[in-house]
Amino acid sequence: MPENCNACERSETASEALSERGARLTDLRRDVLQTLHHSPKPVGAYELFDQLKEAGKASAPPAVYRVLDFLVEQGLAHKLQSLSAYTACKSTPHAHEAFFRICRECGQVTETAVPASLKDVAAQDEFIAEHLVVEALGLCRECQESTL
Amino acid sequence: MPENCNACERSETASEALSERGARLTDLRRDVLQTLHHSPKPVGAYELFDQLKEAGKASAPPAVYRVLDFLVEQGLAHKLQSLSAYTACKSTPHAHEAFFRICRECGQVTETAVPASLKDVAAQDEFIAEHLVVEALGLCRECQESTL
DNA sequence: CTATCTAGGGTTATATTGTAACCTTTAGGA
DNA sequence: TCCTAAAGGTTACAATATAACCCTAGATAG
Numbered sequence: 001m002p003e004n005c006n007a008c009e010r011s012e013t014a015s016e017a018l019s020e021r022g023a024r025l026t027d028l029r030r031d032v033l034q035t036l037h038h039s040p041k042p043v044g045a046y047e048l049f050d051q052l053k054e055a056g057k058a059s060a061p062p063a064v065y066r067v068l069d070f071l072v073e074q075g076l077a078h079k080l081q082s083l084s085a086y087t088a089c090k091s092t093p094h095a096h097e098a099f100f101r102i103c104r105e106c107g108q109v110t111e112t113a114v115p116a117s118l119k120d121v122a123a124q125d126e127f128i129a130e131h132l133v134v135e136a137l138g139l140c141r142e143c144q145e146s147t148l
Numbered sequence: 149m150p151e152n153c154n155a156c157e158r159s160e161t162a163s164e165a166l167s168e169r170g171a172r173l174t175d176l177r178r179d180v181l182q183t184l185h186h187s188p189k190p191v192g193a194y195e196l197f198d199q200l201k202e203a204g205k206a207s208a209p210p211a212v213y214r215v216l217d218f219l220v221e222q223g224l225a226h227k228l229q230s231l232s233a234y235t236a237c238k239s240t241p242h243a244h245e246a247f248f249r250i251c252r253e254c255g256q257v258t259e260t261a262v263p264a265s266l267k268d269v270a271a272q273d274e275f276i277a278e279h280l281v282v283e284a285l286g287l288c289r290e291c292q293e294s295t296l
Numbered sequence: 297c298t299a300t301c302t303a304g305g306g307t308t309a310t311a312t313t314g315t316a317a318c319c320t321t322t323a324g325g326a
Numbered sequence: 327t328c329c330t331a332a333a334g335g336t337t338a339c340a341a342t343a344t345a346a347c348c349c350t351a352g353a354t355a356g
Contacts (some may be wrong), residue, residue: 024323026332026333028333028334044313046313053190058334058335059335060334061313061315062335062336063336066333066334067333079311081281082281086334099270101270101275101277103275115266115269117266118247118261124260125258125288127249127286127289128287128292129248131166131230131286132283132284133230133281133283133284133285134283135278136270136279136280137277137281139275140275141275144274144276172303173331174303174305176305177304194343208305208306208307208308210305210308210343210344210345211307213342214305232341232343
């Protein structure tokens with residue numbers, strides 16, 4: 001891991017934002033967040049656990065899940081339901097919800113805003129949508145080319 | 149289970165549609181489909197398995213998962229990723245994709261079409277979206293009232 | 297009619313993902 | 327300094343899902 005990379009800076013920014021809210025970015029949380037930022041594709045909880053364990057930084061699965069839950073609550077990370085995997089939030093300010101397009105070949109994920117029209121439909125019949133899961137699985141342009 | 153209910157009729161309709169495509173609605177598949185149709189809310193694979201086992205109709209989890217995979221492939225059922233549970237497709241003709249609004253109180257799910265605008269966003273940058281997962285978790289109108 | 301093929305399902309074992317419950321540590325405030 | 331609450335450690339397990347292999351019945355070709 002490079003020392004002064006973009007991903008690490010993001011973690012620092014996150015740290016400041018958190019302390020304003022009375023939440024703390026501990027060592028373990030920072031490690032997880034940076035790992036997510038450094039990974040080109042979503043990371044499973046156990047994959048994360050294995051890495052942290054090798055580095056002597058995590059003890060058992062519950063620790064990892066607690067950190068992941070925290071990061072998701074704070075909007076610093078997202079869980080991709082289709083993959084049962086996690087990814088750092090790439091938008092600023094950090095959003096709790098986004099539309100994820102996931103390439104099944106390279107695994108890369110692009111994060112965009114959830115269209116207002118979808119939220120409109122969600123709110124029909126007085127439904128209160130507390131959380132949206134919006135994911136598209138498919139092939140990114142690059143992988144279409146390389147699969148020719 | 150009532151004998152001539154709407155849910156059972158749907159299974160028969162499904163059966164005809166399938167045979168046109170060269171696929172068969174076997175006893176086990178019909179049982180699973182009807183169970184899904186009769187349930188007011190999504191059903192987990194193991195919940196389904198337990199029921200079928202009690203009725204002497206299923207042997208082990210893989211059988212259930214195979215049937216569920218089949219039904220989902222055929223558009224007769226959907227998997228709700230947020231719940232790891234399954235529900236019968238309520239739209240006609242059967243769709244492979246829909247927007248699901250899931251009430252966290254009563255568990256009921258309403259299935260509506262995925263807005264075209266979302267598909268448009270999905271297709272940006274030449275991304276080929278092969279499958280969409282669109283779910284909203286929240287509170288339906290009825291449960292808002294009863295939770296006052 | 298017989299041989300073969302295949303779809304569907306049975307069976308066993310195991311992988312993967314996620315949590316409950318309880319204990320220990322530690323940073324920071326009264 | 328003592329206390330508290332948040333964070334994390336630890337053990338055990340629950341819930342979800344699949345790999346791999348086998349068997350049978352019905353379709354199909356010869």
